[in-house]
Amino acid sequence: MGQSNNAGITSPQEPYAITKVPPLPGVVLCPNGGTVPHQYFPIVRSVDVPIDPTRYETFVDAAEALPSSVIRGESVCTPAAVAFAGPHGLKGRGQVIVFSVAIGSSTFEQLVGSDEDKQPFVNAVNILMKARNFASKEGKTLKIAGVLWSEGETSQNLRISRAEVRSQLQTLRKKVDSLGMEVGQMPSQERVPIVIAQLSKAAHHSGIGAVAFEQERACREVPGMFLVPTYWADAPDGAGYHYSSKGQMQLGAALGLKLADYWNGANCTHLYPYYVRREGETVTSYWTANVTSDVSKVFDPGSFGISYEDSTGRIEIERVTIEGSTVTISLSRIPTGRREQLQIGHFGSVKFEGEEGFGIGPVSGLRSNIRTVKGRRSVPGGPLVYDWAAQKHSIEVDVIGAPAEQPTASEAAAAPAADSRTRRWLSSIRQKLGRN
Incomplete structure (x- = not known):
């Protein structure tokens, strides 16, 4: 679900879809109306229109069979389903039904x-209920593998607040939990995961990414929500909202692998520094995986997308190792x-002339050059496919040798509450450092 990128709407230079031949016949299926089964072009003027039930009467081998007149590229759904069905996921042990109900230029509401x-x-x-009936007739049981969520560009341009985004993501979690219970997946046992394609598009009016900030935060704090940054995927350089068809394929593979990790019981935590300390001019950050810098796939915005600031403003970084x-x-x-903070992916977004404003992607979006050392192949x-550092991540810095300082009342009220996992990490690390 989500906006135009989820539906595969792309730039006019690419009026085609990549997956015209079913990638895994008999394994990856979609409604007979297509992976994006809406009978109208999926943009905001069709947001209130029900999908014609004849377009999901049955389920067929998934492919993007589109006339050349339709300017829509690859939806992330098909490559995600292929990745989920592949060697890191189902490994041929079942079928996957995939569909997108995304609508371009729409808001969460x-x-x-x-x-x-x-x-x-x-x-x-x-469509889900029809898929359950289809599975039952085939003598199989339907399980919701997950919801792929890609939304926020329109809301952000409407100056949505971080508090509003936070509330919306909590609502999404509750509604997906209810959806899972409809097919017998109780949140306490088989919670339906939500994988968020993190927005790399900065708000048109300010360059600030309120949506991206709260998406990253939610995936650390809300159970069953997981993050895939998107800035590393292929996109036209310049102002815009849409990734290329190649970029959609790349993002789909990453989203599908994240779902596979969840159901395999693997670590699904996104890439970020969970603890940071400073002693003198040296700042040491500890990350959730072994990392490296990669300037071949993502253009370096400076210091690999890392920034540092305190209440006086930003402090220049001389070297990153x-x-x-x-x-x-x-x-x-x-x-x-x-209030010293280390920040990841807080800058680098390029402002262009015109109504679409800031750029996206590996050259002109909010971004970082830090990724995992280890990569995987979805097929x-x-x-x-690598895990890339989450953008709009901020973490308070533990200052070694500094006298304890009490925050002011206003600072305490504004400070985000640490999630329980982060508090446990901080406690264990401080014990190792002799700071009980």
């Missing part, structure tokens, strides 16, 4: 609704302010 379910969400429920899961930053001076012989 138009897609899902905070209270009453809106039409796109109703469309998803209707990486060893294993530790990233060490050398500052140009010792900070003198309060045999395919390109390696």
